[in-house]
Amino acid sequence: MLRTILISLIVILSGCASTQNEKLTSKRVGVLTPESHNNQFCYLYKGVTVFNNESAREELSPNFSNSFNASVGKGITKSGNIPVSLGKLPTHKISSYFERKEWDHSITLTKDGRKYIESLLESNQVDYILLPWLYDLERCMVSVEVGYSDLEYALDSNVQLHLLNAQTLQHIQSRHVNSVNSMRPIYLPKDKAAPTITDKAKLSEKLYAELEDDVFRLLDGDCCYSKRNDLP
Numbered sequence: 001m002l003r004t005i006l007i008s009l010i011v012i013l014s015g016c017a018s019t020q021n022e023k024l025t026s027k028r029v030g031v032l033t034p035e036s037h038n039n040q041f042c043y044l045y046k047g048v049t050v051f052n053n054e055s056a057r058e059e060l061s062p063n064f065s066n067s068f069n070a071s072v073g074k075g076i077t078k079s080g081n082i083p084v085s086l087g088k089l090p091t092h093k094i095s096s097y098f099e100r101k102e103w104d105h106s107i108t109l110t111k112d113g114r115k116y117i118e119s120l121l122e123s124n125q126v127d128y129i130l131l132p133w134l135y136d137l138e139r140c141m142v143s144v145e146v147g148y149s150d151l152e153y154a155l156d157s158n159v160q161l162h163l164l165n166a167q168t169l170q171h172i173q174s175r176h177v178n179s180v181n182s183m184r185p186i187y188l189p190k191d192k193a194a195p196t197i198t199d200k201a202k203l204s205e206k207l208y209a210e211l212e213d214d215v216f217r218l219l220d221g222d223c224c225y226s227k228r229n230d231l232p
Helices: 002-018 064-078 091-097 111-121 197-219
Strands: 028-034 040-046 054-059 082-089 098-100 107-109 128-134 142-147 153-157 159-165 171-176
Touching: 028 064, 028 111, 040 197, 064 082, 064 128, 064 197, 082 091, 082 128, 091 098, 091 111, 091 128, 098 128, 107 111, 107 171, 142 197, 153 197, 159 197, 171 197
Parallel strands: 028 082, 028 128, 040 142
Antiparallel strands: 040 054, 098 107, 128 159, 142 153, 159 171
């Protein structure tokens, strides 16, 4: 029994280690950009009581797809690699093209997904592929939650990034686009219950700066969520 447990533990630990050891340099990285399916910014202020709560939901401008593409391109370039656009990924096809495992967040391609990726590679020469997984098609692409206290806040996205080997189409590692919370500073509106247009733009820009860093770290072999301290 003990021997079985030890073998299982070794297998699990080996699997975890194997998701963090790919550091890419001077590689062509193909980028699939998610369609702006639910191109929305969600803001929730939690007051002292539920009667003080305020929420807003509105269109992102510029749209998420354009901001995603720009931020990912910057992250790839910063990592010493070369971004290559593979076009937009139809969000309604994500679940039929890819299967995601909950326990290790890895992605596998379905038969249709493999055909789709292979058709893109016919006209694009890349070494790796960066693709987005959307957790929930009804969820806002940028979400902010702020509490009455300045220590209660969260900035989140609906996207998880996945890195695939373009030759084998095997999953290498993944990273969530970023869940910023009270462990890291965030821009807070002066009136948290009624953020201005400028406030909302600054919060979105903060998420895109985190996205750029997440791409940089993913290509640097870091699958997890610790952060550099030189971000704005």
